[in-house]
Amino acid sequence: MTQRNSAVVIGVGPERGLGATLANHFAAQGLHVYIAGRSKEKLQQVVNRIVTNGGQATAVVADATKEFDINHLFDVIHFDDAILQLAVYNVDSNIPAPILETKAETFTILWQQNCLGAFLFAKEAIECMQPNNKGTLIFTGATASLRAKPPFTAFASAKAALRSLAQGLAREFSPQGIHVVHAVIDGVINGDRAAQQFPEYYQSKGEEGMLDLEAIAETYWFMHCQHPSTWTHELDLRPFKEPF
Numbered sequence: 001m002t003q004r005n006s007a008v009v010i011g012v013g014p015e016r017g018l019g020a021t022l023a024n025h026f027a028a029q030g031l032h033v034y035i036a037g038r039s040k041e042k043l044q045q046v047v048n049r050i051v052t053n054g055g056q057a058t059a060v061v062a063d064a065t066k067e068f069d070i071n072h073l074f075d076v077i078h079f080d081d082a083i084l085q086l087a088v089y090n091v092d093s094n095i096p097a098p099i100l101e102t103k104a105e106t107f108t109i110l111w112q113q114n115c116l117g118a119f120l121f122a123k124e125a126i127e128c129m130q131p132n133n134k135g136t137l138i139f140t141g142a143t144a145s146l147r148a149k150p151p152f153t154a155f156a157s158a159k160a161a162l163r164s165l166a167q168g169l170a171r172e173f174s175p176q177g178i179h180v181v182h183a184v185i186d187g188v189i190n191g192d193r194a195a196q197q198f199p200e201y202y203q204s205k206g207e208e209g210m211l212d213l214e215a216i217a218e219t220y221w222f223m224h225c226q227h228p229s230t231w232t233h234e235l236d237l238r239p240f241k242e243p244f
Contacts, residue, residue, distance in 0.1 A: 003081050003082065003083050004032045004056075004080070004082050004083065005030070005031050005032070005082075005083050005085050006031055006032040006033065006034060006077065006080075006082035006083060006084055006085060006086075007023075007026040007031040007032075007033045007034070007084070007085060007086040007087065007088070008033070008034040008035075008036070008073070008074075008077060008084065008086075008087045008088070008125065009022050009023045009026070009033065009034070009035050009036070009087075009088045009090055010035075010036040010037070010062065010064055010073070010088070010089055010090060010091060010117075010121055011036075011037060011064065011088075011089065011090030011091035011092065011140070012035040012036060012037040012042070012043060012046055012090070013037055013039065013042055013192075013193070014042060014191070014192040014193065015042075015045055015046060015049060015192075016191050016192045016213070017189075017191045017192055017193055017213075018090055018092075018140065018185075018189055018191060018213060018216060018217075019035070019037065019046075019088075019090045020035075020046045020049075021191075021213040021214060021216070021217045022088055022090065022216075022217050022220060023035045023046055023050060023057060024046070024049065024050055024053065024055070024217075025214070025217035025218070025220075025221055026086060026217075026221070027050045027053070027055030027056060027057055028053065028055060029221060031085060031086065032056040032057070032058070032080075032082060033050065033055070033056070033057045033058075034057070034058050034059075034060060034073065034076065034077055034082075035047065035057055035058070035059055035060070036059075036060045036061070036062040036064075036069075036073050037061070037062070038061065038062070038063055039061075040059070040061050043059035043060075043061065044059055046059070047059045058076065058080075060072065060073045060076050064089075064091045064113065064117030064118075064120070064121060065112040065113055065116055065117045065120075067120050070117070070120040070121055070124055071124065073124070074124040074125070074127075074128065077128060078128070083132060084125065084128040084129055084135060085134070085135055085136065085224070086135065086136045086138070086224050087121070087122075087125035087128075087129075087135070087136070087137050087138070088137075088138045088139075088140065088220065089117070089118045089121045089122070089137075089138070089139045089140065090140045091113055091114065091117055091118070091140075092114070092140055092142060092185075093109075093110060093113040093114060094110075094142075094144075094152065094155045095109070095110060095154070095155065096151040096152055096155070097151050097154065098150060098151050099150065099151075099153045099154070102153070102154050106154060107154045107157075110154050110155055110157075110158045111157070111158045111161065113158070114155070114158035114159055114161070114162050115158050115159075115161040115162045115165060118139055118162050118165055118166075119165060122137060122165070122169055125137050126169070126173055126178055129177075129178050130176060130178070132177075133176055133177035133178075134177045134178070135177070135178050135179070136178075136179040136180075136181065136223065136224040137169065137178060137179070137180045137181070138180075138181040138182075138183060138220055138223065138224075139162055139163075139165075139166045139180075139181065139182050139183065140183055140185060141159055141162060141163055141166075141182050141183055141184045141185065142155075142159050142184065142185055142186075143184065143185070143186045143187070144156035144159040144160070145159040145160055145162065145163045145182070145184050146160075146163075146184060146236075148160070162182075163182055163234075166180055166181070166182035166233075166234075167182070167233070170182075170233050174231070177228070179223070179224070179226070179228070179231050180233065181223050181232060181233060181234070181235075182233065182234045183219070183220065183223075183234075183235060183236075183237065184234065184235065184236035184237065185211060185216070185236075185237055186236045186237060186238040186242060186244060187209075187210065187211050187237075187238045187239050187242045188201070188202065188205050188209070188210045188211065189210060189211045189213065189216070190207060190210035190211060190212055190213060191213055194210070208239065208240075208241055209239050209241045209242065210239055211237060211238070211239055216237060219235075219237060223235075
């Protein structure tokens with residue numbers, strides 16, 4: 001069986017979301033894309049769209065915080081004898097709450113989703129890439145990766161931990177040919193999630209005040225294609241109207 005070049009994206013939700021857009025973009029570049037998330041229905045919608053556009057994709061239902069699910073996701077990739085070129089950890093769960101109202105359970109869940117899952121995912125992805133001494137591993141960060149602001153202190157602590165994880169992985173595995181990237185999304189993404197969760201804030205931003213989904217995907221792909229003499233480890237993406 002001919003080995004196929006592939007990508008894997010975990011944290012795929014609605015069609016008008018970053019995970020789905022990344023999967024579509026990577027498939028358009030000729031990669032077979034494995035997509036993972038907790039909703040079978042949403043995953044299938046994304047697969048259908050990719051196939052309609054002439055690409056190839058496989059959906060795997062997985063909870064990023066469960067080691068068994070992550071192992072199963074990569075078992076599927078191994079079974080297909082796929083060559084993993086690109087892996088993206090796109091899980092970005094947020095639960096706003098003042099710190100004195102934040103339960104230990106909430107704090108733990110945020111850490112599990114934003115950092116522990118990234119650790120589990122990274123281990124498997126890197127092991128897939130090591131035999132070829134080549135591959136790109138991208139983590140989707142947030143404004144909170146760099147600074148904490150109430151009522152998002154618990155979220156920020158988890159995102160800061162993710163950033164540290166990415167730094168350590170980059171220093172350990174870059175010499176082996178594995179490009180590790182931490183992408184700070186500094187602003188509101190123009191997608192279904194923000195539109196549904198923060199409708200008034202979403203409307204107030206306007207299209208020029210939000211990050212375009214396809215533009216983010218193009219940037220992720222650009223980083224994957226970078227020459228190893230000029231690798232980017234961390235960058236921040238924000239609309240030109242976003243204050244910082």
